[in-house]
Amino acid sequence: MALVEEKPREEQLPTRRRKIAATGADAAAYAVRDADVDVVAVYPITPQAPIAENIAQMIADGELDAELIHVESEHSAMSASVAAAATGARAFTATSSQGLALMYEILYIASGLRQPVVMALATRAYSAPINIWNDYADAMSMRDTGWIEIFSENVQEVYDNLVQAFRIAEHPDVLLPVVVTLDGYILSHTTEALEPLDREEVLSFAPKRPRGYRPVLDPDHPVTIGVLGAPNWYQEIKVQQALAMRESRRVIEEAGKEFGKRYGREYGFIEPYYMDDAEVAIVTLGATSSLVKAAVNRLREQGVRAGMVKIRVFRPFPAEELAKALENVSAVGVLDRAVSFGGALEGPLAMEVLTTLAVRGIVKPTISFIHGLGGRDIFVKDVVEMYQKLLEAAKSGKSVTRTLFYGVKSRRGHIV
C-alpha cells in the first residue's frame, strides 16, 4: 500500500520543533497545561479517563496551577465548568458517551449562558448494550446543543484543535462552548508523534481573557446570570445564539489560518483529499478519515479517481466549503459511525451533507453508509467496496434511497 501523500505544508515548518511520543489523552492534557487552564472539573469515564489522570498528575507535580474539582458526576462536572467560566476562569472538562448523556441538561445551559467552556470528548458508543469502544453516537447527540464541534483525525490534531478551541470559545464575538473530539482508543490510547508548542506560544495564540467583556461574575459589576426567559424574549435570545454560531465561522477560520502561519499546520473547516479530479468521494469525520485516505490511495493505484472530504468542524457545519468541494464529483458517499434511528436517512452526517447539496440545487447520486459502530473495525477493503458502490451509482445516476449498514453479519449478506 502506498504511503499517505506527504503534505507540502510539513516542509514549510518555520522552525524544527521537538517531537514526543504521546497518546491522544496525553495530547489533550498537554494542551490544557499549555493553555494554562484555571479550573478542571472532571469525572472519570472510559476512554476519557487518562485525560483526567494526566491533568491530576500535572497539578500534583506543579506543572499546572489549576483547581481540580473532584465532582460526583458528569452533571456536576459540566455545572462546575459553567460556573467556573462565569467567574472568568479558563475552564476545561472531558467526558465520553454515558458521561456526556448525564451532562446533557447542562450542555444547553453552557451554550445558552454563552460560557466558553472547552471540553474534550473521547468518542464512545452509547449503551445498551454497554460498549466502551469508538463510534460517534455521543458526538452526534451534541449537534443541537449549541456547542462548536471540532473533530480530530490524529493525536497532533487533538492538541492543535484544543489550543484553537480556547481562542475560539473565548472570542468576544463568539462566547460559545467548544468540544474537541478524539476517537476513543483509536486516538485517546494510541501513541503517535506529537509536536507540542511552548506555553508562551500557546498563550500568545490564545491569550487568557482577551475580551472586552464577557458574561463574568464580578462583585464590582454585578450581573444576574440564568434568569427566566419568558416567551416575549426567549426567541430573540436563541436567535442571538444562532447568530453567534454563524459569526464563529469567521473566528474559526482566522484561528486555523493564524495557527498555520505561526506553527506550520494550517486548519480549515474541511480537509479535501485528492478532490481536484475526484469522480467519487466519501465524506467522513475524525480518525476514520485516515482509513478512508488509505482506501483512496489503494484506489488511486488502480487508476480509480477516488477522493475524500474530511469534515473537521462539524458545528458550525461548513456547508459552503463542502458544497464547493463536492461540486464536480459524480457521486457522493457519506460514511457515518452513528445511527439516527428512523431518520430520513439513518446517518446523521449524511443528512447534513444531503441538505447542504439539496438547498444549493446540487443533485447527484448519493449513498449513506454506516459502519464501525461500537468499535467495529472498518477495513480498507470495506471502504474500497463503498467506493465501488459509488462508481455504480455514478454510472446509473441513481441514489440509494436508504442508508446501507456495512459489515453486518446477516443472512442477507454483509450489507443491510
Place this chain on the structure above:
Amino acid sequence: MSTNQESGGFPERFLGKKYPETMEDLPIAAIVPWPGSTLDVTTHAWRTFRPVINQDKCVRCRLCWIYCPDGAILEVDEEYTTRSGRKYKVTFKVDYDHCKGCGICANECPVKAIEMVPEMK
C-alpha cells in the same frame, strides 16, 4: 467600543438596553446587568388575595418582614399610636406592586394582624 456609564463601563453591545425593543438591544444570554432590576417588574397581577395589616393589632415583631419571600413588606419610619394608646416608631406596610399574595406573612403573624382579602369579590 463605546461604553455605558450606567452599566459600569461594559461595552454596550453585550449589555443592550434596559428596555429593549429589538433583538439587537438585548443583552446576550439574557444576562441582566442592572442590579435591582426586579423593582421595575411588578408582580401584583399574580395576586388573588391581598394582605392587609391591621396597624392596631400589629406588635411590630418584624416576622412578616423576615418571612416575606419577595421583600414586599416595608418597614417605614412612620409613627403610629394604636387605639389603646400604644406608641410605635415604625409602621409595617405592604409593597402592593411586588406582593404576589402568597399569604406567608398572614400565616406567620403571631397576633393574626394580617388579613388576606380577596382582590375581587
